[in-house]
Amino acid sequence: MAKVFKVLSACGSGIATSSHVATSIRQGMADRGVNVEVRTCGVNEMSGLIDNVKPTIIVSTTSLESVRNVGDIKVMSGVPLLTGIGKNQFFDEMEEYLKSIS
Secondary structure: OOOOOEEEEEEOOHHHHHHHHHHHHHHHHHHOOOEEEEEEEEEHHHHHHHHHOOOOOOOOOOOOOOOOOOOOOOHHHHHHHHHOOOHHHHHHHHHHHHHHHO
């Protein structure tokens, strides 16, 4: 069975923007044959979710300065998935990183 990578998609409130980004990640990684499980959240929920979910990558459209325990988890900006500018490069980077740690 192929490895499933856990991704947190974060925005300010954890509703619309993080959901849009999560949908894009699911589709983009599926198109590349990479299995991901994406959970949406608001930045105010992240500290608890990091401890419980133990994500491989955090994709955020907002600042994570208030999150205490990001540690060495890879953080990527989700803005390319909102604007479409740099979207392919985003997916290239995510795919390369996930394959490098599998």
